Structures are given as structure tokens and as C-alpha cells.
Amino acid sequence: MLRQIGIEPDHVDPADIDETPQRDETPRRLALRLARGKAMATAVRHPKAFVLGADTLVAVGRRILNKPADEAEARAMLGLLSGRAHKVLTGVAVAAPDGRIADRVIETRVRFKRLTPAEVDGFIAGGDWRDAAGGYKIHQRAGAFIVDLHGSYTAVVGLPLYETVSLLTGLGWRA
16 A cells, blocks of 8 residues: 555565454554554564554444454354444554654544345355455445445555555654
8 A cells, every 4th residue: 555655665574463452442442552563563673664553443333343254254244334334443653763653543434335135145255355354345345335434545445544654754754
């Protein structure tokens, strides 16, 4: 996603952190904790770089919809999302070479149309539910299910570009 706005990362180094929600942790706090954790864990390995960490969650109320493990779980998630609104929360954190960290949580409200059994069957058969928080990717087939979106489309895809650039430049990064 960074490449589409002209930013070429020097290195991609995924963080290996525990993403298990803590007891009584809200979806918003979890998104922020994961983004910060990823940025800080990776910044240790690249102390002279600007390091970006991000994580996207889908939530219905306080219930977090992770990546479905199988088709049955994906169906259950689609059933929960069908005909109603949910939140997509994307935490973004940037660690600067001088040790400062800036972060933000972007909340986007998304509303799905009421899905028919045939639509659910076709979606499941297409496999777009795999490796996707909430069981869908807005930039693929599920885009046809979106009735309303308030917030950042790019945050729902996985990285809020405007906010990411704002955090980077606020810490002194220059293109």
C-alpha cells in the first residue's frame, strides 16, 4: 500500500509478537497495543530507521472477529455482519530513529447489506475469507456487500495512508 503513494520501504521485517487479546481489553486498545508492539519489536532490530507497525481488527461491539480458521467460522462471521454495521479499527505506530513513537487508531464504520444464502455460498467458495480479519477483504469480492462506509477506506484495506504519512512526517521523516 505504501508503494501506491510513492513510498518504497527499505526493508520488510515482520514482528513476531503475541496477538492474544488481554482480559477486558477493548478492540480499540488491542489495535493500538498490537501496532505499538510491532513497531517497538522491529525498531530494536533497525535502530537507525523509521519503523512502521500496524494491525487491523474487525469488531461487532466488543466482540473481535479475527481471521476465520475455517469455512464454518467464516460463515458464522458473515452471518454476524450481514445487514448490520461493524467497526474496523486499525492501529498504526511509527518509531523514529531517535526513539520517539507516535501512534493512532483509525476507526471506520462499515455496514454490510443483508446477504442471501447464495451470496454467502459464492463468497465462501471464492476463498476471499482466508487470512482476513472479520472474514472479508473490502478490496476484493466483499466490496460488493458494502452499503455504507464512514472513515478511511485504506484503513479497512489494512493501512490508513493519510494517517501513516502524517505520523511519519510528524516525527521528521522526509520523502
